[in-house]
Amino acid sequence: xxxxxxxxxxxxxxxxxxxxxxxxxxxxxxxxxxxxxxxxxxxxxxxxxxxxxxxxxxxxxxxxxxxxxxxxxxxxxxxxxxxxxxxxxxxxxxxxxxxxxxxxxxxxxxxxxxxxxxxxxxxxxxxxxxxxxxxxxxxxxxxxxxxxxxxxxxxxxxxxxxxxxxxxxxxxxxxxxxxxxxx
Amino acid sequence: xxxxxxxxxxxxxxxxxxxxxxxxxxxxxxxxxxxxxxxxxxxxxxxxxxxxxxxxxxxxxxxxxxxxxxxxxxxxxxxxxxxxxxxxxxxxxxxxxxxxxxxxxxxxxxxxxxxxxxxxxxxxxxxxxxxxxxxxxxxxxxxxxxxxxxxxxxxxxxxxxxxxxxxxxxxxxxxxxxxxxxxxxxxxxxxxxxxxxxxxxxxxxxxxxxxxxxxxxxxxxxxxxxxxxxxxxxxxxxxxxxxxxxxxxxxxxxxxxxxxxxxxxxxxxxxxxxxxxxxxxxxxxxxxxxxxxxxxxxxxxxxxxxxx
Numbered sequence: 089x090x091x092x093x094x095x096x097x098x099x100x101x102x103x104x105x106x107x108x109x110x111x112x113x114x115x116x117x118x119x120x121x122x123x124x125x126x127x128x129x130x131x132x133x134x135x136x137x138x139x140x141x142x143x144x145x146x147x148x149x150x151x152x153x154x155x156x157x158x159x160x161x162x163x164x165x166x167x168x169x170x171x172x173x174x175x176x177x178x179x180x181x182x183x184x185x186x187x188x189x190x191x192x193x194x195x196x197x198x199x200x201x202x203x204x205x206x207x208x209x210x211x212x213x214x215x216x217x218x219x220x221x222x223x224x225x226x227x228x229x230x231x232x233x234x235x236x237x238x239x240x241x242x243x244x245x246x247x248x249x250x251x252x253x254x255x256x257x258x259x260x261x262x263x264x265x266x267x268x269x270x271x
Numbered sequence: 272x273x274x275x276x277x278x279x280x281x282x283x284x285x286x287x288x289x290x291x292x293x294x295x296x297x298x299x300x301x302x303x304x305x306x307x308x309x310x311x312x313x314x315x316x317x318x319x320x321x322x323x324x325x326x327x328x329x330x331x332x333x334x335x336x337x338x339x340x341x342x343x344x345x346x347x348x349x350x351x352x353x354x355x356x357x358x359x360x361x362x363x364x365x366x367x368x369x370x371x372x373x374x375x376x377x378x379x380x381x382x383x384x385x386x387x388x389x390x391x392x393x394x395x396x397x398x399x400x401x402x403x404x405x406x407x408x409x410x411x412x413x414x415x416x417x418x419x420x421x422x423x424x425x426x427x428x429x430x431x432x433x434x435x436x437x438x439x440x441x442x443x444x445x446x447x448x449x450x451x452x453x454x455x456x457x458x459x460x461x462x463x464x465x466x467x468x469x470x471x472x473x474x475x476x477x478x479x480x481x482x483x484x485x486x487x488x489x490x491x492x493x494x495x496x497x498x499x500x501x502x503x504x505x506x507x508x509x510x511x512x513x514x515x516x517x518x519x520x521x522x523x524x525x526x527x528x529x530x531x532x533x534x535x536x537x538x539x540x541x542x543x544x545x546x547x548x549x550x551x552x553x554x555x556x557x558x559x560x561x562x563x564x565x566x567x568x569x570x571x572x573x574x575x576x577x578x579x
Contacts, residue, residue, distance in 0.1 A: 161298065163298075164298075164302070164310035164311070164312040164340075164575075165310065165311060165312075169312060169313075169579050177294070177295055177298045178298075179297065179298065179301065180298065180301050180302075181301070209311070213305070213307045213309065213310075214305065214306075214307070215306075
């Protein structure tokens with residue numbers, strides 16, 4: 089994928105902020121689901137995956153559980169096929185049954201909602217889960233479909249010529265969320 | 272994005288193209304492992320299988336690949352159509368164009384047919400075998416099979432055994448494997464080698480025993496009986512003696528070496544019954560069926576990269 093030309097405008101979350109936000113979300117998930125018994129995590133490639141791993145690990149530490157984590161690439165379910173440069177396809181790996189499970193779907197940024205729409209289609213092709221709950225690190229508004237997150241790290245109002253840049257240690261070497269201007 | 276609009280031959284593909292196809296094949300292989308082996312990616316796209324020569328494997332492989340991606344695929348088998356009434360290829364193709372297809376998959380007994388059709392229609396074409404010239408998708412799936420087994424294929428020794436003269440599979444494979452840096456040699460009696468072997472720049476042997484102990488990939492070709500207008504070999508027994516794979520020869524192979532074949536196998540001619548039965552004993556030696564599975568994934572990747 090081409091590197092976007094970005095100019096940093098503001099720092100939203102630093103490493104410590106991200107850690108606190110994810111810990112808070114872990115507790116919210118446990119509260120809402122009354123424990124972790126039926127949960128499975130699925131991270132949306134690319135940055136949803138490390139986020140899913142971090143949150144599930146927090147829950148494992150709290151509950152002495154061993155929650156399963158899967159990876160989902162939605163490239164083949166996109167609704168804009170042929171309209172832009174092909175994104176690099178990452179691996180989908182869901183090595184467990186999702187039927188009747190409560191799926192915690194995790195992504196880094198919620199924007200138009202189309203990625204989540206594609207994810208729902210993909211997941212339903214794998215089976216019929218009991219529920220799908222959505223975790224996003226950042227909700228930046230501007231939904232084009234009726235999609236909403238169940239757990240939000242931070243709400244950031246943005247304009248359309250801004251870009252929310254999420255960097256995570258596992259992928260980018262550093263934990264940092266900034267608002268950037270597209271040049 | 273691929274650097275080409277059609278898959279006509281191996282030469283046109285850049286290294287980036289080849290790696291793009293193979294890495295996408297991994298993702299499609301995962302789709303093929305699911306219970307619901309479908310993705311909506313090519314919904315609304317129309318693909319035509321234009322086969323002027325008989326085929327089971329390749330045709331079905333492409334059909335499956337298309338359908339798993341929700342594309343609409345139509346089969347056109349030459350003998351059952353108006354080609355019998357004397358319609359030329361181009362008239363046939365024009366009829367099909369008028370039906371607004373997005374991609375044509377062609378197999379034809381004349382070398383260069385696929386390129387011809389692409390030039391005339393400007394619709395993306397995949398060459399599924401043109402005369403003795405090339406069969407690029409077979410080469411790609413064979414390369415993928417080798418890569419899955421050996422990871423670093425630059426150290427891999429391949430020996431292609433059999434009727435090189437009449438084999439488009441051999442030509443595509445030699446070109447692609449050499450392009451990717453594999454060590455390629457052929458095993459063939461002189462009368463089954465093309466005159467211009469220097470062009471291919473590969474090692475040449477005339478007896479399978481010369482390579483059997485050293486080779487990593489033994490690629491067996493089918494004896495092309497239907498292409499032999501005159502007798503190019505004294506007898507099947509003699510072919511067997513110099514080029515046939517039997518259990519005795521298999522026992523001399525390195526532990527990790529594999530046997531491949533594009534199919535269909537002439538049992539008892541290229542490969543003995545006993546060796547073919549290894550397939551059933553869940554041996555890792557014969558990858559013929561694996562090639563077929565990988566073939567669908569590689570073809571899905573090609574359709575995706577050309578149409579998606």
